[in-house]
Amino acid sequence: MGSIRDYFGNITSALGTTAKGMSVTLRHFTSEPPITVMYPHETKPVPPTYRGMHILEQEKCIDCHLCAKACPVDCIEIEAEHHGRKLEWEKFSIDYKKCIFCEFCIPPCPVDCIHMTSEYEMATDSNDDMVEDLLTWTGLRPEDQAALDGKPTAVQAKKQQESKKGGADKAAQIAAIKARLKKGS
């Protein structure tokens, strides 16, 4: 079957290909820095069109329920009492167990008060915690939230931020989201 030439050819090709493969793995081992992103310590930037958790500009909202009606999975619950033109808020909650992050709730809003952020860290210890009340949730990571302490509303924060021209926070995020939406339309 196999000739002498095949026999020695097998030996040389086996040694040669092994050496080649080993040189590749050694190059990876020695000279290529790991491409891993050490996730909890560092995060990859998300694309600007990312659809993460929602953020609400409570002062602008007129309790029209259009977003809740647009929602295909009925995950938005809104409760507010009307005192003339003033609103007394009780609840604006999104059930993230149901939410499919389709962004259908964003376009219907007549006053452009609900947006989607790039926040995706939604792991919780219980099912109940998956229901987020947007009246209290600011849509920012804890470190940014700490920086925003004492600034209860988004609009106030935005105004302060515009005067300071600081780093990323809720207001800047909202501004960025709005700019993106305007560009799209």
Place this chain on the structure above:
Amino acid sequence: MNALVAFLSDLTGLEGVLPLSMAYAVCIGSLLGFITVYAMFAIWMERKVAAHMQVRYGPMETGGWHGWAQSVADALKLLFKEDIFPSQANKFLFAIAPAVVFCGVFAGFIVIPFAAGIQIASLNLGVFFLISIAAVEVIGVIMAGWASNSKYSLFGAVREAAQVVSYELPSATALIGPILIVGSFQLGDFNTYQANHGWLILHNPFMPVAALCFFISSLAGCKRAPFDLPEAESELVSGFHTEYSGMRFSFFFLEEYASMFVASVLMATLFFGGTTLPFNIGDIGNWATYAERAAAGEPSVISGIGDFLRTHLGIVVLLLKTFFFIFIQMWLRWTLPRLRVDQVMALGYKYLLPWGLVTVIGTACFEAFGWGWLPH
């Protein structure tokens, strides 16, 4: 061992069997401790090497610095896991199989020459003992596969049985060359010889071939990739130890890494100078000086710190070489895909065995006639 018995006898003032059993206990305890710590380090190292070859980090969190405590955490976890016996398993064989597997490789450690005076048993048939005791492990593997009463385990065991016939012969024939040159089976003599005459890998043109043959067949002996057919994660779940859990499973793991160590030590001692440095730099790890002093009747006398270091730095040299070969084993594992059963057989019988015999005959002729025998 004898020195230890004498020391314990002096220390306690006891005679006869008591200091002997104490010496056994000390040796077994220190070896177990060494193997455990080494295996933890080797597992961590394997994960890091694997990770960096795949351009990622591997364990980074446990223990702070580069996940150094990952293996410790894993070992603790395994200790606390439930020891599950499959209901249809043969309880007795299932229970003792990990012990048989581990004993086979553990017994091999007693002849490893770490440094002059640090060798538990200086057997006259050291190499022979090492090869034959390592084969006991195979019995344990087949036991485990049979007793588990699971098709995957049995497949793994059958593959191991098929593999053992194809790697034992080449590995034994590859070792005959160095034994012919040194003229001794005693592992310590290899260190003495190589301190005086240079490393055996450079002794004659057949030695590199023999070293390569031995290294490849020792990979198969350790069930390492590309010869990990008995485990074959992608086909057989995890082969012969599929049904094992907890501590019994970790004994198979310990055994794998311990046999890697034994194979690498054998490689380093027989071909790469053992405890000595190249060109015998600093006379480090030369067993002759120790043997001469032993012959003069003062086995444990240390004449000075220089002599002490010269003898015992041999451990460091040997461990460095050993870890180099362990690294190559890991490197190969993350480079090559697994061979088929028939490919392992072909490699063993058609390639390694003939070339091993060529090295035996060539080395014998070389020893008999010197360089003049070769065409030049």
